[in-house]
Amino acid sequence: MTKIIAFANQKGGVGKTTTAINIGASLAAIKKRVLLIDLDQQGNAGTGLGFVRDSYRQSVYGVIMGTATAADNILSTAVPGLHLMPSSQALAAAEAELMDIAGCEYRLRDSLAPICEHYDYILIDCPPALGRLTLNALTAADDVIIPMQCEFYSLEGIQMLTNTIQAVQKQLNPGLNILGVLLTMYDRRYGLTRAVEDDVRGVFGETVFKTVVPRNVRVSEAPSHGKPALFYDFNSSGAQAYLRVATEIVQRSEGEQ
Numbered sequence: 001m002t003k004i005i006a007f008a009n010q011k012g013g014v015g016k017t018t019t020a021i022n023i024g025a026s027l028a029a030i031k032k033r034v035l036l037i038d039l040d041q042q043g044n045a046g047t048g049l050g051f052v053r054d055s056y057r058q059s060v061y062g063v064i065m066g067t068a069t070a071a072d073n074i075l076s077t078a079v080p081g082l083h084l085m086p087s088s089q090a091l092a093a094a095e096a097e098l099m100d101i102a103g104c105e106y107r108l109r110d111s112l113a114p115i116c117e118h119y120d121y122i123l124i125d126c127p128p129a130l131g132r133l134t135l136n137a138l139t140a141a142d143d144v145i146i147p148m149q150c151e152f153y154s155l156e157g158i159q160m161l162t163n164t165i166q167a168v169q170k171q172l173n174p175g176l177n178i179l180g181v182l183l184t185m186y187d188r189r190y191g192l193t194r195a196v197e198d199d200v201r202g203v204f205g206e207t208v209f210k211t212v213v214p215r216n217v218r219v220s221e222a223p224s225h226g227k228p229a230l231f232y233d234f235n236s237s238g239a240q241a242y243l244r245v246a247t248e249i250v251q252r253s254e255g256e257q
Helices: 016-029 044-048 060-065 089-098 104-112 132-140 154-171 191-207 217-225 237-255
Strands: 003-007 034-038 082-085 121-125 143-149 177-184
Touching (some): 003 132, 016 082, 016 121, 016 143, 016 237, 060 104, 089 132, 104 132, 143 154, 154 177, 177 191
Parallel strands (some): 003 121, 003 143
16 A cells, blocks of 8 residues: 655755655665655755756646646656656746645645555655645645754744644545654754754654654765765665664554555
């Protein structure tokens, strides 16, 4: 059974896209069939996987707007088992264009139905905003993963997102579940990091992944080489952390089935 997971956080700079890319690569490395959908107009998921922006015609924009099929807008990546539905600049207009379309929140969900059987996991990298594109992702998803950085304002931002998730559960997708909160760019040297971790685990309990993703130079360098950290430096602490997170995801998501 296919699991659709949205990576969401309206706060930018929390490692959301990096996490989506590296979880996708890690799941593919353990022999899962994975599709990564880039719903962010910046298109960083594509460049992080080695694609040159505007060198391809495929885009999630046409899929969302109903002018193209999902199957025709998928790219094979250099990572065996990992495919990408890329973003494009046109996606910037989608928020406004969706306003006048009835049932627009279901566009992505409905377009993915014909291709779901080809994948074990479909991962959606959401934009850093709680607009219609993110609502499309949350309506299509079975689960949400919330990446967050250990800093002062993070808990406040998560509360806003959980309020949105609760609204989606009530109105659009009652089966939506928070699969986990993932602490990223973690640095044990700082007292604030440990204090925020304690607060987050105190609020969310076992929903927080056991694994934390450390602040790691190799993870930061990997996108400029168009590679996930796992294929850039397999032995780096960041790459190994994402592998452990992927294992936790499989245990949690497949335990739900």
